[in-house]
Amino acid sequence: xxxxxxxxxxxxxxxRGKSLVIGSILFTGALIMTVGNAVISGLDAGxxxxxxxxxxxxxxxxxxxxxKDNVFFTPMGExxxxxxxxxxxxxxxxxxxxxxxxxxxxxGVVTVLxxxxxPSFQMLFGVDFDxxxxxxxxxxxxxxxxxxxxxTLGLILSTQSREELFKFxxxxxxxxxxxxxxRNLPAGVTPDSVIRKDQMVYMGFSDRNTSLDxxxxxxxxxKYAAFNGLWGFFSLIDIQSYNQCMGYFDxxxxxxxxxxxxxxxxxxxxxxxxxxxxNAETTPISQSTTATSTATVATTSSTSGYNLILVRIDPKxxxxxxxxxxxxxxxxxxxxxxxxxxxxALGQVAQMAxxxxxxxxxxxxxxxxxxxxxxxxxxxxxxxxxITEIGMMRAIGAHRRFISWLxxxxxxxxxxxxxxxxxxxxxxxxxxxxxxxxxxxNNLVELFYGGTTFKPLLSITDIGLGILQLVVVTVxxxxxxxxxxxxxxxxxxxxxx
Amino acid sequence: MPIIQLxxxxxxxxxxxxxxxxxxxxxxxxxxxxxLSIIGPSGSGKTTLLNIxxxxxxxxxxxxxxxxxxxxxxxxxxxxxxxxxxxxxxFQTFNLIAVLNVLENIEFPLLLMDxxxxxxxxxxxxxxxxxxxxxxxxxxxxxxxxxxQRQRVAIARALVTNPDIxxxxxxxxxxxxxxxxxxxxxMQHLNETQKTTFIFSTHDPEVLQYARRIVKIKDGRIxxx
Ligand SMILES: Nc1ncnc2c1ncn2[C@@H]1O[C@H](COP(=O)(O)OP(=O)(O)O)[C@@H](O)[C@H]1O
Ligand SMILES: [Mg+2]
Numbered sequence: 001x002x003x004x005x006x007x008x009x010x011x012x013x014x015x016r017g018k019s020l021v022i023g024s025i026l027f028t029g030a031l032i033m034t035v036g037n038a039v040i041s042g043l044d045a046g047x048x049x050x051x052x053x054x055x056x057x058x059x060x061x062x063x064x065x066x067x068k069d070n071v072f073f074t075p076m077g078e079x080x081x082x083x084x085x086x087x088x089x090x091x092x093x094x095x096x097x098x099x100x101x102x103x104x105x106x107x108g109v110v111t112v113l114x115x116x117x118x119p120s121f122q123m124l125f126g127v128d129f130d131x132x133x134x135x136x137x138x139x140x141x142x143x144x145x146x147x148x149x150x151x152t153l154g155l156i157l158s159t160q161s162r163e164e165l166f167k168f169x170x171x172x173x174x175x176x177x178x179x180x181x182x183r184n185l186p187a188g189v190t191p192d193s194v195i196r197k198d199q200m201v202y203m204g205f206s207d208r209n210t211s212l213d214x215x216x217x218x219x220x221x222x223k224y225a226a227f228n229g230l231w232g233f234f235s236l237i238d239i240q241s242y243n244q245c246m247g248y249f250d251x252x253x254x255x256x257x258x259x260x261x262x263x264x265x266x267x268x269x270x271x272x273x274x275x276x277x278x279n280a281e282t283t284p285i286s287q288s289t290t291a292t293s294t295a296t297v298a299t300t301s302s303t304s305g306y307n308l309i310l311v312r313i314d315p316k317x318x319x320x321x322x323x324x325x326x327x328x329x330x331x332x333x334x335x336x337x338x339x340x341x342x343x344x345a346l347g348q349v350a351q352m353a354x355x356x357x358x359x360x361x362x363x364x365x366x367x368x369x370x371x372x373x374x375x376x377x378x379x380x381x382x383x384x385x386x387i388t389e390i391g392m393m394r395a396i397g398a399h400r401r402f403i404s405w406l407x408x409x410x411x412x413x414x415x416x417x418x419x420x421x422x423x424x425x426x427x428x429x430x431x432x433x434x435x436x437x438x439x440x441x442n443n444l445v446e447l448f449y450g451g452t453t454f455k456p457l458l459s460i461t462d463i464g465l466g467i468l469q470l471v472v473v474t475v476x477x478x479x480x481x482x483x484x485x486x487x488x489x490x491x492x493x494x495x496x497x
Numbered sequence: 498m499p500i501i502q503l504x505x506x507x508x509x510x511x512x513x514x515x516x517x518x519x520x521x522x523x524x525x526x527x528x529x530x531x532x533l534s535i536i537g538p539s540g541s542g543k544t545t546l547l548n549i550x551x552x553x554x555x556x557x558x559x560x561x562x563x564x565x566x567x568x569x570x571x572x573x574x575x576x577x578x579x580x581x582x583x584x585x586x587x588f589q590t591f592n593l594i595a596v597l598n599v600l601e602n603i604e605f606p607l608l609l610m611d612x613x614x615x616x617x618x619x620x621x622x623x624x625x626x627x628x629x630x631x632x633x634x635x636x637x638x639x640x641x642x643x644x645x646q647r648q649r650v651a652i653a654r655a656l657v658t659n660p661d662i663x664x665x666x667x668x669x670x671x672x673x674x675x676x677x678x679x680x681x682x683x684m685q686h687l688n689e690t691q692k693t694t695f696i697f698s699t700h701d702p703e704v705l706q707y708a709r710r711i712v713k714i715k716d717g718r719i720x721x722x
Contacts, residue, residue, distance in 0.1 A: 002608070003605070003608035003609065004616075006601075007594070007596065007597070010596035010597065011596055013596075014595070014596050068525075083573070087571045278525070388592075389594065389595065392588075392592040392593075392594070393594065393605075395551075395580065395586060395588070395592065396580065396581070396592075396605060396606055396609070396654070397577060397578075397580040397581025397582070397606050397609050397610075398577070398609055399574065399583075399609075400573065400577075402609065427632075467632050490552050490553040490554075490580070491548070491553060492589065493592060494544075494548065494553065494592075
């Protein structure tokens, strides 16, 4: 009805002050909600990109023996159960059409034997390097050295692990054959004040009595593209060295992994010998022995240290669907494996991120509710101030629905003008914030940003969500004032004059 | 068949603890086309009576029939329809919509009806503005008009829908006698030409010369009809 709009418009213009008050609340609310939505989306997208595409994959396959899903950051370095029948399990995983990459990982804790100080600990991912870089092409940034590939034995030490070792034993790890890069040293530390170290001596840290000491040459120093403070606890080691270190051998004193891997292992033993005795600069350490000298038989059915399979799926497929399919296949073939989400595998870390998200969402909801309360209040006051006018319209023949429409139109016009302006300005602000490239100061803030840089994200869906929130605020705010206005009778206009 | 028929109508107002009886059993009827004046001292119940006939207030007891419809049994929707389509009400205090100009105020009930075209509405409103002598003021806001001019806007607004009944509560009370006379003459003219039923209240004996029938009210009772 044209008349409703005309009167509504004139009312808004006449009560400019009040219109501006409601308008600014709508504007501010829409702006904050837009930015809030964008921060939440940025957090989600950042987590997806950084964890799923660079570290954990979308799905993690673990052994059915593994009771706790929290497999990455296990409390007290508790070991993760190995996956039995790994080759069959892998076959099932790779056969699933949704799966793009499947990376078996042997995750474990080793003791680092240091020459002149107490032993320390490190967390390792035993992997096939080639597969690792195929699965997570931009997961790791090279800091020093050259990234190992193929059957190269050795270690990609994370900057985080390097710094811990330095703090613990004043040892500064560098890739084999390379010098100390001064600018990578902690601030105030000079090259000659540290002990250069280009290989690690690891002693397997497992519940079986079969571990060995191994020497792992440092091939590269790497930094994770995001969450380095967190993921940097893990250094990468070739799977052969890992298995040797943890004592996964069969009767023939060779790890049974896959045929291909077995070939590599034979090769690796030679390499290790070479490394130990051929390199004049490194003094063999008393505790360390070659892999061939003291190999023992594995006591359980597991013949490899692989305890995780990190799976990346086609982005068009959903994680829950794929998990369901995988678990059905495992069950059908009676394989002792189960698929879980990356979030479940991350345990508390993912929970922290979810908490951040919930806090943000709560903040947006508070803005939402405050906006509703303030607008409801202002409109209710306006309704009461307009009792005479409304009563008079009713006396002349305006129906209650006319009065309702009048309020809806007035608020709606404000909502469209100021609310959409708020969404627009919010969108610009989000774009501006992205340009600033704000860096996370610590791990917690990094979780809040979903990555190293603050990258709020506004998709069409988010803008749609913002508009929906605006509509809800408008509709909800106007209900109570309308109820008041509808109660106004013609007599209210008359008895007050 | 009377267009308005009241039987034993009472109206009590709660005034704090006590009940004020504004009407104490009113019986009276009005035929179509009458030009009737309700006279009585201040506080006698004139406004209350007109408000009940005009579907603005409800009777406490009794029956009120307008065009054969029992309004005391109607819901808000039905009574609003009656106010819009059948009754034109001229209030003692004009009651115009402040944000609308003269022409828009006159158009307002027609716009609420939503039956005529925009052009037709504009034309009718203009005619009624001319009829009450406000041709030059159609684009003025109520606040820019004198009391008499405002009352004329209210009259034009009450008449623009061609209602069966026009109720006017002391239409001249806030006007000087000259303006008051002009307005009563205007109403008289419309009654004669359009056969509209007019009921107006007054406590001013001078106004009575315009009435063709006089109803006297005192203490909420009709004392002479
Ligand atoms: N809304 C009201 N609340 C309480 N008493 C009222 C109200 N309206 C009118 N009255 C009382 O009812 C009586 C009749 O009033 P009213 O109809 O306004 O008389 P009149 O218009 O003849 O001056 C008076 O005593 C008045 O005080
Ligand atoms: Mg009165």
